[in-house]
Amino acid sequence: MRLFVGAGLLAAAWMGPVMADPLPSWQGESKEKIISFVEAVSEVGGADYVTPADRVAVFDNDGTLWAEQPVYFQLIFAVDQVAKLAAQDPSILTSDALKAAAAGDYEALAATGKEGLLEVLAASHTEVSLYQFQQDVSAWLEEARHPKTGMRYDEMTYQPMVELLRYLRDEGFQTYIVSGGGIQFMRVFAEDAYGIPPQQVIGSSITSSYEMIDGVPVIMKGAELFFNDDKAGKPVGIMHHIGKQPILAGGNSDGDFEMLEFTTTGEGARLGVYVHHTDAEREWAYDREGHIGVLNRGLDEADARGWVLIDMKEDWSRIFTGEGAE
């Protein structure tokens, strides 16, 4: 008897890693659909088998892997950075937009329109060395806290999505970020937050140049837009960086529509996934209207296209990675 108990425990311990739930913060139908897909493409000899080299999964970042309310976190960095620069040299505040940013007044900043926003982005993102810029982002992540949750911004990543990324990699996928956010901004935290190394981060960018400064080679960020990694730009960015059509794409807004469309067209098993923000209590609830993360066409067509619509409120038992960190 004792022997049988021992053998049972041993078997349980041995089976443990195989039987463990790969997506513990997920529940319901979307979880089942995702696991079915991953199992189908990884089953050697199965009808839907995909060779590991072609198991490419791409994910939007803002609103898909981490939160994006009340405004894109990168804009909060920009505003905080203008305030920091102005504290050292107030003469940089040459416009209403920059003054609003330095005062942390988002309403006044919004009133300056798109041009004002571009001024704030320029002041915080351009004509600086790439090294210095990434140091600035890193320092900001250490200090800044979200106004509603009080969390570090890089702890407002979605725990279920972090689990999904890890699960995909465990099953031989390469996981990429394909985001409208800044490529060099995201690289500062993507590896620690998501396990995604710099070469697998694709994003929007401004031009940069190679310069010798005091005999040392330096990459300088310029001031012109180089690539806008949004909407139809996402498939273009994917084929430029990866050179291969993904088989899984995840997003949360109509800015991801073309990426999901591109990924899920063609032969073989393919999966599109939309994160639907339905949880006003634990996160935010928004879709068809608003200034950020607007999802209309995606909501209308997801069913017909066989895309998984993740109901954040129902399908996720936990939201932020940072909630479990205390």
Next chain:
Amino acid sequence: MRLFVGAGLLAAAWMGPVMADPLPSWQGESKEKIISFVEAVSEVGGADYVTPADRVAVFDNDGTLWAEQPVYFQLIFAVDQVAKLAAQDPSILTSDALKAAAAGDYEALAATGKEGLLEVLAASHTEVSLYQFQQDVSAWLEEARHPKTGMRYDEMTYQPMVELLRYLRDEGFQTYIVSGGGIQFMRVFAEDAYGIPPQQVIGSSITSSYEMIDGVPVIMKGAELFFNDDKAGKPVGIMHHIGKQPILAGGNSDGDFEMLEFTTTGEGARLGVYVHHTDAEREWAYDREGHIGVLNRGLDEADARGWVLIDMKEDWSRIFTGEGAE
């Protein structure tokens, strides 16, 4: 006695993979320097140890990984492609440059200058779907043979460099191509020829766009230059695609100077490598003068900068991968 012989054989077999020469087509000092570097950065606990994630190696393609004489192979593709298109529709031959290309007359083509070359590149590389373009390149590689060697172009890769790429990957390096050649052109053969997958190929590119054609999403190659991955563009391309400073760079011309400079500046063990074309008999001999692969500053400064100058004639016992393929 018999037992001892058996044990000896067993030990030899077991040691085999460890003791095998990783660079069998190499000899001399450059081989020693490269192996010393690789061993130093891979030795856990050693002073020069580099974590595998940071073992990034970048290589130019034309003249570094495969030959580039009498002209860049991509230009030969362009000329052959114009001839192929003209056979289907002679009305495309609207200029002297295009007529020269269709006739395979490189001398007449050269006489039309840079503008003529751009016309030929445009006719063969632009306003075509990415899929069709890569099919064209693939078909060309199957059919075309080099005028001097009679080999397939993708067999005129340098066997010693193919060995080096494999050796580096075996030692935990990520190997990248960073070339002035077309990013989507090189991706057609880089995986088979070098073991380098599409996402590790960086090159020059033209703009592209995402379009729906007959209800199917298609990436269309446009007509404007998007990125020129040459000279100071190489470090920029590296930081855009990889986001990380390499520790090993290989090139063959002054177009690679900034890439080697960028790679070998800074703390830790770093290696720059120049392929010096010194073998007029088995390959070609050229450096300071000519229309292709000009190497002046690199030759002048290699010693002082500690870069390895590979003497093709002396250091390589074999040149082309295709020589051993029969």
